[in-house]
Amino acid sequence: MRRPIIAGNWKMNKTPSEAVELVKALIPLVKDAEAEVVVCPPYISIAAVAELIKDTNIELGAQNVYFEKSGAYTGEVSIDMLKEAGVRYIIIGHSERRQYFNETDENVNKKAKAILAAGLRPIICIGETLDQREKGITNDFVSMQTKLALNGIEEAELENVVIAYEPIWAIGTGKTATALEANETISAVRNAVREIYGEEGADKIRIQYGGSMNPKNASELMAQSEIDGGLIGGASLKGEDFSKVVKF
Ligand code: 13P
Numbered sequence: 001m002r003r004p005i006i007a008g009n010w011k012m013n014k015t016p017s018e019a020v021e022l023v024k025a026l027i028p029l030v031k032d033a034e035a036e037v038v039v040c041p042p043y044i045s046i047a048a049v050a051e052l053i054k055d056t057n058i059e060l061g062a063q064n065v066y067f068e069k070s071g072a073y074t075g076e077v078s079i080d081m082l083k084e085a086g087v088r089y090i091i092i093g094h095s096e097r098r099q100y101f102n103e104t105d106e107n108v109n110k111k112a113k114a115i116l117a118a119g120l121r122p123i124i125c126i127g128e129t130l131d132q133r134e135k136g137i138t139n140d141f142v143s144m145q146t147k148l149a150l151n152g153i154e155e156a157e158l159e160n161v162v163i164a165y166e167p168i169w170a171i172g173t174g175k176t177a178t179a180l181e182a183n184e185t186i187s188a189v190r191n192a193v194r195e196i197y198g199e200e201g202a203d204k205i206r207i208q209y210g211g212s213m214n215p216k217n218a219s220e221l222m223a224q225s226e227i228d229g230g231l232i233g234g235a236s237l238k239g240e241d242f243s244k245v246v247k248f
Helices: 016-030 043-053 079-084 095-100 105-117 130-135 138-150 155-160 179-204 218-222 239-246
Strands: 005-009 036-040 058-062 089-092 121-126 162-165 206-210 229-232
Touching: 005 089, 005 162, 005 206, 005 239, 016 036, 016 043, 016 058, 016 239, 036 089, 043 058, 089 105, 105 121, 105 138, 121 138, 130 138, 138 162, 138 179, 155 179, 162 179, 179 206, 179 218, 218 229, 229 239
Parallel strands: 005 036, 005 229, 036 058, 058 089, 089 121, 121 162, 162 206, 206 229
Antiparallel strands: none
């Protein structure tokens, strides 16, 4: 059985004091949640959020990382730094990073391997553009992204891997994939995992949906057989909304 995982990706929102305020509001709202709850604030608020959530059921995530251990990489943050700060999950390959910051499949794979080697958990984002969906190549495209991201990762590590399927046309647009569309694509992603690792690997890996997921549509999405969680943008910025998604 895969435990549902709902993660809030705050993106470039919330100053440190606002981050503290949001987490303080969230703690009592999600304390009896059955799903695993993760918040991913901007780097600058990670330490403050870590302190607030240390005796709670909320896990800490980061929105990016660099794969090298240390050195002359101005502006970057390492896995060990995040680990010491209390981070457990790291989002990699988000479509916004692929689009604006030249994140490649190769980098995503390097990051995934380095994160797992450090004992942390990657949330690997994949997803098609509207053009790709209209051309009917969604399943091929997301399957390829999945295989490239997982290249060289052992089957035993898959229980620590989360994939977030986020159709780019559904991010921040208010357009959600229908629950059936999301389930069908996620099923194709799981098939890609099955092709490499077999049934056990495919059963182990958790796959989230992301893209305008909110308190209204969460329960229908989460009721789908292949959907193991959500990666939430806009609706994770208000404690009340996020807690409703968490409790779908
Ligand atoms: P929205 O929920 O704002 O559409 O963002 C989804 C997302 O990109 C989460 O990573």
